Amino acid sequence: MSDPAVSVRGLSKSFGERAALSDVSLEVQGGSIFALLGPNGGGKTTLFRILSTLLRPDSGSFSIAGLDPKKQLRQLRGRIGVVFQSPALDRKLTVLENLRLHGRISGLNAARIESLAASLLSRLDLLDRKNDRVETLSGGLARRAEIAKALLTSPDVLLLDEPSTGLDPVARRTLRDVLRNLVSHGEITVLLTTHIFDEAEAADTIGLIDGGKLVAKDTPDALKARVGGDVLVVETAGAPEASSLAMEISNAFGKDAGALRVVAETVRLERREAHRFIPALVERFPGRFISVSYGRPSLEDVFIDLTGHRFEEAA
Amino acid sequence: MTAALALTHREILRFVRQPSRIAGAVVPPLMAWILLGSGFGSSLKMPTASASTPYLAYFYPGTVVLVVLFASIFSNISIIEDRKEGFLQGVLVSPVSPVSLVLGKVLGAGLLAMIQGAALLLLAPLLVSGLTPGRLLAALGVLALLSLALAGLGFSVAWPLDSTQGFHGVMNMFLIPMWVLSGSFFPREGAPAWLAAAMALNPLTYGVAAFREVLTPGVGGLPPLAISLAVTAGFAVAAFLLPVLLVRHTAGPR
Numbered sequence: 001m002s003d004p005a006v007s008v009r010g011l012s013k014s015f016g017e018r019a020a021l022s023d024v025s026l027e028v029q030g031g032s033i034f035a036l037l038g039p040n041g042g043g044k045t046t047l048f049r050i051l052s053t054l055l056r057p058d059s060g061s062f063s064i065a066g067l068d069p070k071k072q073l074r075q076l077r078g079r080i081g082v083v084f085q086s087p088a089l090d091r092k093l094t095v096l097e098n099l100r101l102h103g104r105i106s107g108l109n110a111a112r113i114e115s116l117a118a119s120l121l122s123r124l125d126l127l128d129r130k131n132d133r134v135e136t137l138s139g140g141l142a143r144r145a146e147i148a149k150a151l152l153t154s155p156d157v158l159l160l161d162e163p164s165t166g167l168d169p170v171a172r173r174t175l176r177d178v179l180r181n182l183v184s185h186g187e188i189t190v191l192l193t194t195h196i197f198d199e200a201e202a203a204d205t206i207g208l209i210d211g212g213k214l215v216a217k218d219t220p221d222a223l224k225a226r227v228g229g230d231v232l233v234v235e236t237a238g239a240p241e242a243s244s245l246a247m248e249i250s251n252a253f254g255k256d257a258g259a260l261r262v263v264a265e266t267v268r269l270e271r272r273e274a275h276r277f278i279p280a281l282v283e284r285f286p287g288r289f290i291s292v293s294y295g296r297p298s299l300e301d302v303f304i305d306l307t308g309h310r311f312e313e314a315a
Numbered sequence: 316m317t318a319a320l321a322l323t324h325r326e327i328l329r330f331v332r333q334p335s336r337i338a339g340a341v342v343p344p345l346m347a348w349i350l351l352g353s354g355f356g357s358s359l360k361m362p363t364a365s366a367s368t369p370y371l372a373y374f375y376p377g378t379v380v381l382v383v384l385f386a387s388i389f390s391n392i393s394i395i396e397d398r399k400e401g402f403l404q405g406v407l408v409s410p411v412s413p414v415s416l417v418l419g420k421v422l423g424a425g426l427l428a429m430i431q432g433a434a435l436l437l438l439a440p441l442l443v444s445g446l447t448p449g450r451l452l453a454a455l456g457v458l459a460l461l462s463l464a465l466a467g468l469g470f471s472v473a474w475p476l477d478s479t480q481g482f483h484g485v486m487n488m489f490l491i492p493m494w495v496l497s498g499s500f501f502p503r504e505g506a507p508a509w510l511a512a513a514m515a516l517n518p519l520t521y522g523v524a525a526f527r528e529v530l531t532p533g534v535g536g537l538p539p540l541a542i543s544l545a546v547t548a549g550f551a552v553a554a555f556l557l558p559v560l561l562v563r564h565t566a567g568p569r
Contacts, residue, residue, distance in 0.1 A: 052408050077410045088405030090325060092332045097325075104321035105411040105419075133332075149405075 081150030140171025322419025377499025467554030
C-alpha cells in the first residue's frame, strides 16, 4: 500500500452562519480515482476549493503528496494540477500558447515545456488543434485542453471540479477514458467532484458528501451492497398519499415489506427478492399508486438510504 | 521573472487580438482634446505664467496622460474578467508568487499604455516649438514611469472588485477627478485655494508637471522637475507595492 496521496483531517468551513463543511476527514489512495459525490450545495466545491489552495479552512488540516499547505504552500501548488469548473484557459490565446504560459509561470524551462506539451497534446488527441484559439474549441476539446494544461507540470494529484458539466455524452465518455488511462499508467491520483451518479460509478472510491458532512466512503460496489437486497419504488399522487400508503403497507405486511421509507411522493421498499412482493402489493392496494418499479440498488438508493432524502432535494 | 514576463507576453497578445481596445483607449482622449481644447481655447483666459501658450497646446500633455490613464485602466479590467472566467484561479493555484503576478500584469498594462501614449507623442513636433530629440526621449521616460504608476493603480482598483460596472463607477468617481485635478486640464496657479490644495496633494499632478516640464521647459507655475520626478517615482513604487499586498492578503491559505 502506498501512502495516501491526499489526506484530510477534520476540515470545517463556514460562510457566515452556514456551515459548508463540518469536520470532514478522508484519505485518497495514491494511483486511484476518487469521486466526491454530492448534491449541489452539499459542500463538495468548498472542499475542492480548500484542497486546491484557493480557500482557507476554519479548522482542520490536509496534506497532498505529504506536503502541508501551511508550511509548504508553493511546493504543494507545484504538485497539484487543478481543473476548475469555469475555464481557466485564456480564450484569446491558442492551446499551445496557454500551455506555454502555464509552464512558464510554474517555473518550467522552455525546452521542457515544448517536449511535455507535445507529448500531452498527442496523448489527449489535441495536436491538430494546438494552434487554434481556445475560443474556437468545442466544450469537450476545451476541457481536454484544460486537463493538458493541468498535467503540464507532471502533478502527483489532479483535482477536477465537476469535469463533465456541460459536456455531451460522447465527450463525457472520452473524458472518463482519459482519466482512467492516466491513472492506470500509475502516474497520478485523480480527485474529482461530481453530482452525476454515472460519473461517480467509474471511480475507484466514492466519498458521499451531503450537508457539509462525509456520509460514506467506499467502492461503488460496496456502497451498493449496503442496501439490503433489491429496491421497489412505489410512486403515488403526492407526499401525503405516500405517507398513508407506507403506514398501511407496514400494517398489512409487517416485516415482510422489508425496509420502508417515504421519500417525497414515493414509498421505497428494500428487501430480498423484492420482485415477488409486487403482485401482493398491487392486489392489496388497487388504484392507490401510479406505478411501481423494481431494480437493483443504484447509487441514488444508497444516497437516500444514508441521508433520508433524495439527491435533488438536498440542502 | 520568467513568470512575470510570461504574463506580460499574455497581456500583449490579448491586446493585439482585440483591436477595439486600441480605439477605445486613444480615440476618446483625442476627441476630448480636440473638442474641449478648441471650445475652451477661444473663451478661456489663461493665468499669466501660461498666458503665452495656446490652450490646445497647454491641454496636449494632459491629453497624452489621459490616454495613458485610459489604457492602463482598460488593461486592468481584464483582472475582473479573469476572475470570472477562472483564468485568475488557475494562476493563483500555480506556484507563481504575488510579486511575479503583479509585476507581469503591471509591466504588460504599463507597456501597452506607454505605447498608446507614445503614439500621441507623434503629434508633438506640430504642437511644441523647439522640440529636440533629447526632450522627446526624456518625455518618453517620464511617460514610462507614469504608465507603470497608473497600471499599478489600475490593478489595485480592479483587484477587489467583482464586476466591470463597479470598475466604471470607481473610474468616474475617483480616476477621472484625479486626472482633472492633475494640472492636465487647467493650471494650478489660477485655481481657487481649496482646488489648488487638492491638486498639490494629488500624486498625478507631479507626473503631469514632470511630463510638461520636459516637453516644454520653462512654462512656469510648476513644481521643480526634481520634486516632480521624485514624487512620481514614489507614486510608481507605492502603486506597485499596494497590489502586491492585496494579492498576498487574498491568495491562498496561510
